[in-house]
Amino acid sequence: MKKSSTFATSSLRADQAVRRGPAVRILVDGWPVDAFEGESVAAALFAAGRRELRRSPRDHAPRGMFCLMGSCQECLVWVEGRKLPACQVPAVAGMEVESLGFREERLG
Incomplete structure (x- = not known):
């Protein structure tokens, strides 16, 4: 199969299109987590290896990020007094x- 010249010269890589903010550090449950300014807290947590953010109320199964667009509410956290x-x-x-879970343990 012969590749077209357009296909051969174009790239699907996003490395040239991604513009990240400066590296920052946030505190999650009292522990430092490296992030890039402006990326979502969920993305920073996922990149740091944190997959569990809470436990389900019924069977206490681990819950984490799911839709990553704000619809499912699986990744709820407390930030500056707001859930x-x-x-x-x-x-x-x-x-x-x-x-x-951390907040419940801290506040009782």
């Missing part, structure tokens, strides 16, 4: 984030 989906919160240097 928000981590996938909709942009990372900012020094931001403090608490998972639901």
